[in-house]
Amino acid sequence: MSSEHQLGVFVDSVMHYFENAVQQPAACGIPHLAVRTSPQLADYTGVVRISGQRDGVVVFTAPRSMLCVMLMCMQDTDLSHEHLCELVGKIADTLSGDAQRNFRHQYSISVRSMVYDRNAPLVYPLHARPIVIPIAWRSYQARLVVCLGS
């Protein structure tokens, strides 16, 4: 399965979540590579690990303010830390579910994990450059990071 196709599946997955759950579409920004540096994480991060033909990681990271507005758009007034974690977890679950559906023969997809620290060290596959895809929603910016080793 080509990297291009895999990236497309993950991007579509996030876009689909915004369209359906939040009822407001997000826009995919210009993707780029994180060269010799790890991509910056925001306040809340959902991580899905992938193993199989290629080992890697798919990360959705978003600032607190964006997640709060997303919850409000979903008619939810509980903006607690736990609830924000749950929201990022749901997005990570969507990524994981779509990956399972599309790549079930090639990969095994781990249960998602959460990170709440901007400086948390995420382990990326050796010799692989993460591809960073900015996700713009309203005036907020989240990031989808896909890093698949060879």
Add this chain to the structure above:
Amino acid sequence: MKPQSQDWTTLADLPSAPSAGSASRSERSAPSADSGAASGAVTPTAGARQILLALPFVAIAVFGCGLLAAQGGAALRGALAGGAVLLALLLPFTLYARREARERFNDAAAVRRQLANILGSLHEGLFLIGRDLRLSTTGSASMREMLRLGTPAARRFEDVLRALLLDEETLAAAVTFLQLLWADQADEQAIEPLNPLSQVEVSFANSRGGSERRFLSFSFRRVSGSRPADDAILGMVSDVTGRVLMARELEQAQADADSQVDLLLELVRADPLALVAFLDDADEAFRKSNAILSASAIGQPQLHRKLMGVLQQMDAITAEAEALSIASFSQRLRGIDAVLTALCARTSLIGNDFLPAVVRLDELMNHAATMRSVHQHIVLLRAASAALAAVDERAASRTAAPAALGVT
């Protein structure tokens, strides 16, 4: 109850909404010679109907008896007695007929539920095409999902394909193939290899203005019903995108393995200093390209400017690679160049469109890193072999010197 092993077409012919009327309709229909099982199922109800038909006459007779008894003096009592007997006679038969009708209705509903479960759980998309090449109401849920059809019923299959296929020739060939399949004298086995949709690339427009490419595999089989009007073409569609992309990737991997030998030869032949200079330049160009992509941009002009910037960086490196005759690099650079040129030609760009360019940029950076690593190994090997040669030379000169002294 109809046997469950009957063919799909017959199952599909069941009315979609279960109703009491549907049961009575099937009772009313005359049993035909070609539906033995069905006529067998109708027999007990037909017997009950005959009894029910006879009941009014029995009732009239009983009521008449009552009236006659009434003339004898107890008019009211006689009529009531007659009525009571009539009701007592009617009740078991009515209950029996009602139970029969309910059982038949439940059986039909169970068959319908099973059909719905089967069609709902199939991974493959199943659908039926009529003689007018229109889709029937029956189809699996995955068919609607795979072909992205909201309401497939009565839609012309040609129109469905037109929205998906990338070229008119395949569409025309598909229509001709289906017409051929409908021909009574056609040999299904013989024309099967002619199916132009056995593996076809399709494109779905998405809500974000882009398009999604998939590979679908269609197969068709003519199915005969009990009546000519029930004949249909059973179509099956499956998404083979993963399989096709895997096959392509395998081909690419094989080609890459072949090119490893060429790469090694290229590196051995290349001037080491020029090669290192080229790799440094390439590294810088790739970093600049990535920086251009990561910088913020608003509006189409800025997106096009980004593209032009990356294209310029790639053009400079392509010229250098061609001058040094590094074919493996030139080939990859032409690949990204083609992607960027195609994007430049588009009037409207979105972030998704840049994904292929970024993937190719990553591949180029990987290739440059591999080249540098292999080159370093070659340099080390050359140095080691030079050192070995020097050691050999020294050893040879040591052994040659005493011999020369002995001679003098």
